[in-house]
Amino acid sequence: MKFQLFPERKSCFCAFCKVPRKVYRSKNLSFATILGLAGLSFVLTNTIWHNFDPRGLIILGFLLITGEIFAQIKWRQSMICQNCGFDAVLYVRDPEKAGLKIKEFLDYRATRPEYLLRPAVPMPKRKVHASRGENISLRG
Numbered sequence: 640m641k642f643q644l645f646p647e648r649k650s651c652f653c654a655f656c657k658v659p660r661k662v663y664r665s666k667n668l669s670f671a672t673i674l675g676l677a678g679l680s681f682v683l684t685n686t687i688w689h690n691f692d693p694r695g696l697i698i699l700g701f702l703l704i705t706g707e708i709f710a711q712i713k714w715r716q717s718m719i720c721q722n723c724g725f726d727a728v729l730y731v732r733d734p735e736k737a738g739l740k741i742k743e744f745l746d747y748r749a750t751r752p753e754y755l756l757r758p759a760v761p762m763p764k765r766k767v768h769a770s771r772g773e774n775i776s777l778r779g
């Protein structure tokens with residue numbers, strides 16, 4: 640295992656299929672990435688105008704906005720379980736839609752050979768409380 644001082648991802652378990660997986664800690668750019676983009680915009684500014692130039696700030700802004708968009712897409716994608724298709728963000732917004740997404744993913748998964756060796760998805764059982772073992776028809 641690789642040691643990281645500030646790990647970008649953390650381990651967790653899928654709320655639906657209970658398979659261990661990793662999600663991104665933050666949905667925004669990390670401080671190290673922002674520093675890297677600032678360095679890149681500095682290099683680009685020096686390459687284009689051979690000196691400090693205020694137009695370099697436009698490059699920095701562009702890089703930060705693009706990086707932020709990609710960081711958010713990456714975070715959103717990591718929220719979806721690769722094993723069962725459970726989407727935690729969608730579940731908070733609309734549980735029914737999240738359930739339909741899982742069903743759709745499981746139908747797709749059943750046709751794909753690459754999922755054959757992956758852990759099975761335990762389906763939640765619906766509990767029936769109506770009769771509780773007694774025969775209702777005998778009640779008067």
Ligand SMILES: [Zn+2]
Nearest residue numbers: 653656720723
């Ligand atoms: Zn899952």
